[in-house]
Amino acid sequence: MAEPYAGLYLVGGTVRDILLGRPNFDVDVAVEGDAIELAGALAAELGGRCRPHGQFGTAVVLYGDGKHVDVVTARRETYAEPAALPTVEAAGIEEDLFRRDFTVNAMAIGLKGNDHGRLVDPFGGQKDLEAGTIRVLHDRSFVDDPTRIFRAVRYESRFGFHMDEHTEALAREGVAGIGLLSGARLREELLELLEEEQAPTSIVRLGDLDVVPATEATAKLFTRLRELDRRYGLDVPDWRLGLAALGLALPSAEVAPFLERLQLRRRDARHIGAAIEDGPRLVEQLRDGGLTASEIVALAEPDHPDAPLLALALDDQQALHEYFDRLQHVKLHIGGADLADLGLGESPRVGEILAELRRRKLNGELDGRESELAAARELLE
C-alpha cells in the first residue's frame, strides 16, 4: 500500500517536554499528508477510535483509558486580520513550525524512515530551551494572535523561563490587541493560565505587562483563596478563584463588563460577581463579632461558597472559619415530609418552619430528630 504521507513528526509541546525530560501525556503529531487518514490507521493499530475534524484537517485518536494523540496536517497559516483566526493551507514541516508561537514550541522529531529520531529545529528552539528563553518567531506574532501573550506568561511561570528583551517589548506593544480577541478565545487562554500551579506568578506578570491591573496583592489573595478552598474541600475551580481575585483589582464599574467579556456561563459569572461585590461587604458585617451562629449563616450562605471564601481570604475571621468548618454542614434531620405527617400540607409555612428550625439548630437549641419534631409541633400549634 502506498503510504499516505511524506513525513511524520512529533511536534510542539511534546518535543519541548521530551527535551526537558518532563512527563507530558499530550502527544501531538504532524503529518505531511492526510492527517485524518493517518489518524484512522493509528486508531486501528492502537485499538482506539478516531475523531476527525474535517474542517481543520485534524483528528484526535482516543485509546486506552483516556489517552489521546492529536494529529494535524502540517500547514501554513496566514492572518488576514489581527487577532482573527488564520487561513490555512497544507505545507511542509518547516512551515508548520513557523506558524507556532515560540521557538521552544517550534521543534519536531521525525518518526518515519531516514528521518526517524531527527530533531527539526529551524529557529534555535533547543538553544532557547537550554537558556530558558521564550522567543517569538517573528515580529508580528503577538499582533497576529494576542493569546500568545498569555501563553508566553504561562510558560515563563511554569518553567521559570523569561521572554527575551525583544519578545517582551513586542508583548508590551501587543497588549492593545487583546481587545480584538473574541471573548471565547480570551476566556480559554486566561482560564488555562489560572489553572496552572504557578498561576500566582503569572498574575503578577500580567499586571507588570499591563494586561490586567493586578499586583502582588492580587496574587497573594489568589494563593490564599486556593489554600482555603482546598482546606475546606469546597471544590471551586481555580480559575473562578483567580477571576474573583482579578476582578477585585478592577474599579467596580469595570467588573460586570469584564465578566461579560469572557462569556462565562451565567452561574459562574454570578458566583464571581457575588464574591467581588459581597465578599468585602461580608468582612465589614462580621468585623465587630458578637453574631450568633444563625446570623453568621444568614450573612454567608446566600452567596456560598465564593463570597464567604473571598471574605475569609481578605480577612482571617474566626466566624468564617467556623462557618466553613461546621456551620455550613448543619442540616435538619427532618424535612417537608415530616411536617406533612404532622398535618401541614403544602404551603409557604413549610419553608418558614424549616428555616426557623434550622436557625434554632444552628444556635444549639435543638439536638436530634426528636427535638426537631417536638419543636415543629410546638411551632405548628
Ligand code: ATP
Ligand atoms: P501545554 O503543555 O501548555 O499544553 P503545548 O505546547 O502542548 O503546551 P498546546 O496549547 O497544546 O500547548 O498547543 C500545542 C502546540 O501548538 C504548541 O506547542 C504550539 O506549537 C502550537 N500552538 C498552540 N497555540 C498556539 C498559538 N496560539 N499560536 C501558535 N502556535 C500555537
